[in-house]
Amino acid sequence: xxxxxxxxxxxxxxxxxxxxxxxxxxxxxxxxxxxxxxxxxxxxxxxxxxxxxxxxxxxxxxxxxxxxxxxxxxxxxxxxxxxxxxxxxxxxxxxxxxxxxxxxxxxxxxxxxxxxxxxxxxxxxxxxxxxxxxxxxxxxxxxxxxxxxxxxxxxxxxxxxxxxxxxxxxxxxxxxxxxxxxxxxxxxxxxxxxxxxxxxxxxxxxxxxxxxxxxxxxxxxxxxxxxxxxxxxxxxxxxxxxxxxxxxxxxxxxxxxxxxxxxxxxxxxxxxxxxxxxxxxxxxxxxxxxxxxxxxxxxxxxxxxxxxxxxxxxxxxxxxxxxxxxxxxxxxxxxxxxxxxxxxxxxxxxxxxxxxxxxxxxxxxxxxxxxxxxxxxxxxxxxxxxxxxxxxxxxxxxxxxxxxxxxxxxxxxxxxxxxxxxxxxxxxxxxxxxxxxxxxxxxxxxxxxxxxxxxxxxxxxxxxxxxxxxxxxxxxxxxxxxxxxxxxxxxxxxxxxxxxxxxxxxxxxxxxxxxxxxxxxxxxxxxxxxxxxxxxxxxxxxxxxxxxxxxxxxxxxxxxxxxxxxxxxxxxxxxxxxxxxxxxxxxxxxxxxxxxxxxxxxxxxxxxxxxxxxxxxxxxxxxxxxxxxxxxxxxxxxxxxxxxxxxxxxxxxxxxxxxxxxxxxxxxxxxxxxxxxxxxxxxxxxxxxxxxxxxxxxxxxxxxxxxxxxxxxxxxxxxxxxxxxxxxxxx
Numbered sequence: 256x257x258x259x260x261x262x263x264x265x266x267x268x269x270x271x272x273x274x275x276x277x278x279x280x281x282x283x284x285x286x287x288x289x290x291x292x293x294x295x296x297x298x299x300x301x302x303x304x305x306x307x308x309x310x311x312x313x314x315x316x317x318x319x320x321x322x323x324x325x326x327x328x329x330x331x332x333x334x335x336x337x338x339x340x341x342x343x344x345x346x347x348x349x350x351x352x353x354x355x356x357x358x359x360x361x362x363x364x365x366x367x368x369x370x371x372x373x374x375x376x377x378x379x380x381x382x383x384x385x386x387x388x389x390x391x392x393x394x395x396x397x398x399x400x401x402x403x404x405x406x407x408x409x410x411x412x413x414x415x416x417x418x419x420x421x422x423x424x425x426x427x428x429x430x431x432x433x434x435x436x437x438x439x440x441x442x443x444x445x446x447x448x449x450x451x452x453x454x455x456x457x458x459x460x461x462x463x464x465x466x467x468x469x470x471x472x473x474x475x476x477x478x479x480x481x482x483x484x485x486x487x488x489x490x491x492x493x494x495x496x497x498x499x500x501x502x503x504x505x506x507x508x509x510x511x512x513x514x515x516x517x518x519x520x521x522x523x524x525x526x527x528x529x530x531x532x533x534x535x536x537x538x539x540x541x542x543x544x545x546x547x548x549x550x551x552x553x554x555x556x557x558x559x560x561x562x563x564x565x566x567x568x569x570x571x572x573x574x575x576x577x578x579x580x581x582x583x584x585x586x587x588x589x590x591x592x593x594x595x596x597x598x599x600x601x602x603x604x605x606x607x608x609x610x611x612x613x614x615x616x617x618x619x620x621x622x623x624x625x626x627x628x629x630x631x632x633x634x635x636x637x638x639x640x641x642x643x644x645x646x647x648x649x650x651x652x653x654x655x656x657x658x659x660x661x662x663x664x665x666x667x668x669x670x671x672x673x674x675x676x677x678x679x680x681x682x683x684x685x686x687x688x689x690x691x692x693x694x695x696x697x698x699x700x701x702x703x704x705x706x707x708x709x710x711x712x713x714x715x716x717x718x719x720x721x722x723x724x725x726x727x728x729x730x731x732x733x734x735x736x737x738x739x740x741x742x743x744x745x746x747x748x749x750x751x752x753x754x755x756x757x758x759x760x761x762x763x764x765x766x767x768x769x770x771x772x773x774x775x776x777x778x779x780x781x782x783x784x785x786x787x788x789x790x791x792x793x794x795x796x797x798x799x800x801x802x803x804x805x806x807x808x809x810x811x812x813x814x815x816x817x818x819x820x821x822x823x824x825x826x827x828x829x830x831x832x833x834x835x836x837x838x839x840x841x842x843x844x845x846x847x848x849x850x851x852x853x854x855x856x857x858x859x860x861x862x863x864x865x866x867x868x869x870x871x872x873x874x875x876x877x878x879x880x881x882x883x884x885x886x887x888x889x890x891x892x893x894x895x896x897x898x899x900x901x902x903x904x905x906x907x908x909x910x911x912x913x914x915x916x917x918x919x920x921x922x923x924x925x926x927x928x929x930x931x932x933x934x935x936x937x938x939x940x941x942x943x944x945x946x947x948x949x950x951x952x953x954x955x956x957x958x959x960x961x962x963x964x965x966x967x968x969x970x971x972x973x974x975x976x977x978x979x980x981x982x983x984x985x986x
Contacts, residue, residue: 290877291317292346292353293557293904294380296508297545298322299489300557301385305344307355307376308332311408315417316558318410319385321489323562323616325417326440326452329408332376332389335362335401339374346878349538351508353378362401371395372475374403381508383490384498389483393475401475403460403483406468409452411442413618418559422623431466438464446620451490457500458483515541515551520578521949522917526942532870532879536913539880539905540575549592550585553911555612556883556903565590565610565635566697567908569642570844574911576642576649577918577925578951583646584655590639591662595630600687603631603695607669609639611692624690631692633684634721636666636674637728641795644731647738651927651954656735667732667748670725676715680758681775682725683715696721697845698788698823698837702830704774707783709829712776719771720788722759723795726752730796760799769805771798785809785825787845793852803856810849811861818890819872820846820865826887833887833897840899843869843881847912847919854919863940866916870942872896881909917946921962925953932958933983934971939964953977 294301301319303309309317309330319327332339339357346353355376361369372395377388393399409429416422430441440452456462459481460473473481488498498504518541522533544551545563554560555567568590572583593613595604602625603611611632619627640663647656656663674682684695693701696718704712733748763771765781771789772781790810792798798806809815814825820841824831833839850865868890873879875895882904886897903909920943922935932953939946944964951958956977963970973982 292344294346294353294378295542295557295561295905296380297382297554298561299380299383299385300561301327301378301380302558303330303353303378305355306332306339306341306357307344307353307378307387318417319380319487319489320414320558320561321383322491323414323614323619324450325412325414326409326450326489327385327407327487328410328412329406331406332357332374333404333406334359334372334374335364336404337362340369348534349509349512351379351512359401365399365401367395367399367401372401379505379508381504381511382498383488384504385487385489386498386501386504387485388501391473391475391481391483392479393477396477398474398476401473403471403473404468405471405485407438407440407454407487408467409440409442411440411444411450411617413616414559415616415618415624420618420624422618424621424623433464433466435464438466438469444617444620446617448492448617448620449490451488453488453490453497454485455488456483456485458485512538512541515544518551518579518581519575520951521947522578522914523947523949524943525945528874528879529870529943532873532913535879536881536910539910540571540907543905543907543910544582547585547589549588551582552585552589553582553907556906556909559901559903560612560906562612562614563589563593563610564612566632566638569635569638570848571907571911572642573638573645574844574847574908574915576645577923578914578948580646580649580952583642583649584652587639587643587646587655587659590635591659593628594662594665596665601625601689602627602629603686603688603691604628605630605669605673607636607665607667608632608673609635609666611635611695625688629688629691631686631688631695633674633682633695633718634697634724636669637682637721637724639663640666640728640732641724644728644735647735648928649925653738657739660735660739663732663735667729670728674725679779680755681717681762682721683717683775683777685714685716685777696788700835700837702835703837704776704782705784705828705830706776706780707829712774712782713778715777717775718788719759719763719773720791720795722755722763723792723797726755726759726797727795729755756797756799759797760802764799764802768809770809771802771806784828784830785815786828787815787821787823787842787849790821790849790852791845793856794848795852796855798856800856804858807853807856807858807861810853811864816864816868817841817887817896818868819885819896820868821849822887824887834899836884836899839887840884841887841896842884842909843872843912844906844908847915851915851919854922857936859920859922859936859938862916862919863938866920867940867942869912869916880904881912882906883909925951927954930954930980931983932976932980933985934969935985937962937969937984939969953980958982 292303299321311329318325342356344355357374358370359372373392375390438454442450460471463470484501543554553571555564568586572586593610595608608630614626618624676683729748729752733745736745773786774782814827824838831839850862854862882902883906922937924933949959959975961972
């Protein structure tokens with residue numbers, strides 16, 4: 256293999272591929288040596304250093320962002336012109352406040368010894384504003400006077416600039432002004448939108464506000480706290496309204512959190528570390544739920560994808576459907592209202608196609624990037640139909656299905672008339688937008704689809720997992736059509752799904768690899784590489800059982816399984832690189848979908864191995880927050896997984912994996928149509944000897960039960976269930 260790879264490297268000039276990936280996120284955007292803290296709420300998020308500062312001299316990503324634009328690129332606190340000393344800093348458990356403890360260096364100008372003044376910073380973000388409370392307490396025995404300085408600035412850079420795209424246009428200058436009570440940073444974008452950051456201060460100390468900073472003359476008496484509070488209100492366009500004050504905003508964010516937590520059933524185990532993983536995941540996901548006119552939508556991830564993504568939102572909804580079905584409802588409504596209804600090549604839009612992503616930043620609005628309303632995804636459309644069918648089984652919400660049935664039929668029409676480009680029964684993609692995504696599956700890097708020898712596949716490309724999505728979509732749509740009394744459509748969809756399953760298992764299965772090939776290229780040549788894509792076929796049900804059994808062993812082989820999870824690409828493949836985005840890394844959401852699929856085929860031990868790997872990973876990662884991905888190096892003793900430098904964290908479909916992993920080991924199916932909760936040969940791993948499911952929502956009422964691990968068995972104690980519902984345990 257080494258000889259082959261060396262030969263491949265020597266032949267690079269013969270390979271046809273772009274010189275670079277135009278939407279690649281530069282590793283220079285983040286300094287991995289610096290630990291950062293992230294606060295996020297809906298359309299606004301901030302990236303801070305451990306001092307709670309935003310340093311203009313640091314790596315590019317630090318800042319406070321709103322609607323895809325970095326409003327604030329500098330926010331630095333000083334004491335008598337010096338940098339305070341860091342004691343500690345952390346995001347609070349509820350994910351709402353960054354708490355920073357600082358103290359003073361030796362202050363020669365006023366004779367204050369070091370570690371005498373405690374400075375605490377409490378920072379949070381809510382809706383379109385950033386809030387901070389700075390408190391100073393002097394522990395010396397004499398009063399003293401100090402000057403706290405807060406320098407601030409804004410560059411109003413688009414998130415795509417931060418990611419590394421060089422703009423070839425001249426932007427307007429940032430205008431700065433101040434009064435006795437506020438400072439304003441203002442930028443008129445090339446899209447005609449006026450963006451403002453308005454800073455308002457409330458202080459126990461004398462305050463002097465300038466265009467780029469504020470100075471607070473603070474008289475500190477022993478043990479008497481002095482508070483400084485301020486808000487930065489981010490305004491866009493003409494419809495902005497002033498932000499509330501600090502105390503009102505702090506109260507509101509806690510109320511929002513309590514309300515959002517009611518979306519989820521409670522899961523409580525006897526393992527405190529596992530409980531922390533569950534709680535962290537729930538809180539992180541709540542922080543990514545953005546209010547839309549159609550309900551809450553899970554934004555993909557911070558910092559690069561804090562916006563609606565179709566595929567990410569759907570998969571997050573699927574991961575949480577069994578214990579938080581309201582998320583799925585809102586996702587379906589949002590995507591139905593944003594479904595394409597026209598053929599627009601520059602947006603990769605076609606009638607019936609489901610949204611890939613939507614953005615409202617300057618570069619998206621001017622067309623410098625195509626993502627204002629972009630449809631360059633091959634899989635969001637069948638996944639939308641899948642989610643609709645799964646949601647109906649979970650809730651029996653026929654009114655929603657009736658409301659979006661025209662959207663489902665349009666999506667089915669897209670599959671047959673636009674998705675299948677050559678009429679061979681498989682759904683393929685070939686990008687149309689001039690500067691759109693080259694690859695349009697979930698692995699959308701330019702080099703993510705290749706042949707055995709490393710050559711990139713030519714479009715149109717039919718990905719293996721996409722055929723599974725289409726199969727499942729048609730099976731679910733057939734059931735919905737039957738419920739809505741369209742028997743002819745139901746019969747046709749069932750027939751088409753079964754035919755697709757047959758030809759898929761004939762054309763995509765490779766007996767030598769014991770795996771489904773990654774894809775078929777434009778000439779219908781199989782891309783004979785072992786990838787995690789094949790594993791995603793399992794949760795759709797398209798795989799024949801005998802092939803699924805062989806695939807299960809391949810997925811957990813040494814070439815694929817690192818000890819932290821399943822790689823995206825086998826280490827035996829020519830393009831394997833454990834540090835690449837899609838060609839050898841480990842993605843938690845990918846592993847969760849595979850684990851769930853394995854459990855559906857009865858390979859529960861394989862599922863538990865993946866679950867244990869991801870749980871172990873979380874224990875090494877700050878806050879137990881699983882990131883978008885990590886590197887695919889083999890697990891080494893007494894070390895955690897190797898970080899990927901520009902991974903999003905939190906990322907919606909990553910923080911939600913714990914819920915799907917639990918679903919996989921419970922083998923739980925909640926069916927509102929039959930009013931049954933079925934556990935089909937459930938198992939619990941040794942580190943989860945007991946888990947309590949509380950307030951599982953069923954028809955507006957609740958179910959509560961205890962699950963206990965016993966010797967070679969699982970025991971149940973049903974504490975509460977709605978009338979008419981039945982709990983079935985198959986062993």
